[in-house]
């Protein structure tokens with residue numbers, strides 16, 4: 001089985017040039033490291049009201065700079081969604097600056113995050129898709145239906161690397177098609193982590209590097225799932241017969 005390697009280097013001040021990152025900003029308070037994620041991204045999208053957050057919150061995260069200069073510098077490449085949350089003044093500001101606006105108000109069956117991920121995968125020009133990773137800022141810690149909708153996007157695009165990020169933690173999928181090596185960045189993440197079967201129960205999951213390792217263990221909702229686990233070192237391995245969610249806490253500054 002092919003190996004898939006994971007590392008949260010996008011939270012470090014400087015990172016190696018690959019993979020290619022695309023950033024999607026959702027309609028929730030910006031995580032404190034949003035400017036860093038923005039810097040590392042080759043493509044920046046706002047999901048509908050996510051544009052209000054960039055407009056309102058980016059100057060607050062950079063209080064020593066002039067708000068207008070910050071807004072000009074942090075210009076999204078694309079704003080996409082059903083456009084029921086973005087404020088008119090924000091839409092006009094970015095449209096005048098050349099941001100591409102994609103109004104999909106006809107589609108009331110998929111979320112704004114889904115619409116943005118579909119754009120990145122199918123349409124985004126000039127983006128190396130072979131080594132693509134989509135970072136999603138503001139995906140957690142809000143309305144529960146939205147949070148679950150955001151996790152559902154991980155499952156609907158299970159062949160794409162997508163990482164949901166909040167101030168407190170990150171979540172991504174470990175597809176059952178691969179065995180996984182997770183490289184921990186101990187200065188920025190851990191020690192608390194979780195492994196959660198998604199879509200179907202896991203008949204057999206095996207891990208190394210955790211305080212409570214699994215050895216061909218069964219996991220299912222209503223039975224055992226791994227929460228409040230602890231990473232012991234800097235490398236975790238995971239193999240499972242079902243897709244799992246991996247989550248790890250992000251350290252406070």
Ligand SMILES: Nc1ncnc2c1ncn2[C@@H]1O[C@H](COP(=O)(O)OP(=O)(O)OP(=O)(O)O)[C@@H](O)[C@H]1O
Pocket residue numbers: 026027028047048049050081082084085086110111112113114138139140141142143144146147149150
């Ligand atoms: N409270 C929240 N918690 C988690 N994610 C959120 C929350 N609010 C919005 N989002 C994310 O931001 C995206 C854009 O949200 P926005 O408020 O602009 O539109 P919406 O009409 O509420 O969402 P949608 O059209 O996707 O149902 C949503 O698709 C969702 O992914």
Ligand SMILES: Cc1ncc(C[n+]2csc(CCO)c2C)c(N)n1
Pocket residue numbers: 081082107108109110111112
């Ligand atoms: C069973 C079912 N439940 C809810 C919605 C509504 N809905 C789902 S995603 C979305 C956001 C569009 O931007 C809306 C309004 C639906 N269509 N089907």
